[in-house]
Every structure is written in structure tokens, then in C-alpha cells.
Amino acid sequence: MSSPYNSYAITSVKKALNALKTILEKAEAHAKEKSIALDDLFNARLYEDMRPLSFQIWAATSNAEKVVFRPRHLEPPAREQTDQTFEDLYKRIDVSLGEIANVDVADIVANEDKPFKAPLGPKEIEFKPVGYAVEFALPNVFFHVVTAYNILRKEGVPLGKMDYLKNFLELY
Template identity: 30%
Template sequence: MTVTLFSFVAMFDQQLATAVHLLDTGEAHAGGPGFLDWRLIDDMAPLRFQLRVIVNFSRSWPARVAGLEPPADIADDLDLPGFRIAIADARAYLASLTPAQFDGREDAPLTVALGTSMEPTLPAAKWLTGFATTNIYFHLSITYAILRSKGVKIGKTDLFAGGL
């Protein structure tokens, strides 16, 4: 199997599918949408923030690497149906991308502002394989941890709900 930049599109789609599974499982446990405001600890961002980052990064980083304008970030006040729509839209966006859009883009320099204090320029491959992937997995793991901390019956295999 050859790993290319386009390979990350399928991986990000799998993580979005896992996010849906965690969303469904959290809703079933909580009995309603209030779980979107659960936090791992008080000074950390809530579950809704974790999901927002997963959706936004899954769309915006492949777009940047492919040389496309990144889709607008999803709203930060989405409700449960809104998250379901946003995730479905993100998966449809990823499905619209093609391998040709990523060909030869490994070393394309991308300069991206990170907050107000950093604006590094890195090769596209570094952004996608290191920064974006790490952030998606981090926020997916925090989503899992928030749910577990509230007694949701999930295990390690739930992180592979979207596939291996």
C-alpha cells in the first residue's frame, strides 16, 4: 500500500465516522443534547468544541494541502442535529476531493496563522501529516475521554468505529 497525501482524506473520513459513533453513544447515555457541554475538567473546552475542531480540521487541512480555499468553519453553537449535518457535509466534502488535487503538493509551502502569535511556513505534507492529523486524533481522544469520564460505556474499540 502506498501512502500519499490523498490517503489522509480517507483517514479523516474514518475519524468523522467515529465522531458520529461517539455522538450517538453520548446522546443515548445522556438522554438528550446536554452532553455537548460536558467537559473533562472545568478549565477545558467542552465536547462541542472538540467536535468542532474535528469537523473543521478534517475539511480545512486537506483543502489547504490541495491548494483549495478551505471551507468556512462550522458555527461554535451547533446543536445535536447541527453537528450531524456538519459531519455529513464534511464527509461529502472529503468525498469530492480527488488524488490529482494532491499530486506533487508534498513540498508546497503553506503559511498559516496559529492564533495571534505564530505564522509558520511549512511544507504541505508536514501540516497534514503532523499538525492536522495530531489535532484530529487529540480532539477525538478528548471527546472519548469526556464521555468516559461521565460514565458512557465505551472502550478503545469505539475509537475505531469508523474503520481501521
């Protein structure tokens, strides 16, 4: 069964969440080595009017789950943003990876041509599964993962481009 979901969307969100886990682990190790309070990183922002690191993890995982739920005409489980620790952030990522791993791609393929509506701010927009993944959900996942990366770089965590990209490549 060949589907963009099988080869691209689901694989991409898994890799993006694993990249997020990688950069969080490196940030935690750096904080311990440099005696930086993890709360400082947890609540760090790129700019005062932007959301903190903890929100970026919540948004990345929420959007990743939507990639596999909405095309099946289901809403993902509501997960409140209640994280308080790095351990909570890892657990959130693992829960999302588990939800994604449990999806039968055939259920998505069966709905490939069936539009669904998804909220976008105060509006509802009609999407087909591939359009939703490529035009909305995946860009959102990547945005929040990269924003988390950028927050941690701003805080002095020695991250490099490959800390993000290596999770997407089969070379490592």
C-alpha cells in the same frame, strides 16, 4: 497515483470523523436510555478551563477539512461554531465528510512539493502538504476526537476503546 494523501491523510480524517459520529450516537442512545439531558452532554467538559464537547466536534471537523484544503493552497470554508443540538453536530460531521469526499487527490499531489503557510496561533508556519498532514492537522483531528471520547466517558457514557478504533480498522 500514489500519494501519502491518497493512502493516509484523507482516509484517516474520514475514519476519525466516522469514529466521532459513532461515539456521539452511542452517547445519544445512552442519554435517552438513562434520561440524561442531551444539553448536559453537549456542554460537558473534562475540566472547567477546557472547551466543551460541542467545541471538540467543531475543532475536529475544522482540522479535518484543512487536511484537504490547505495543501491545495485554499482555505476551507469558514464555519462558525453555532451548533446547538446533537443533530447540528451530526450535520457538521456530514458536511465535513462531504467536503473531503469531493476532493480530487490529484490536486493535492500536484502541489506535494509546493510549500504553503498556515496560521499557528499568532504566527504563520510554512509547511509542505505531507508535513502539514502528519505533523499538524492529523494530530489535531485525533486530539479533538479523543477529547470528545474522554468527555463522554467522564459523563458515564459506556464507551470502549473499540468504539473509537473500529472505524479505523477494516475488520469491522
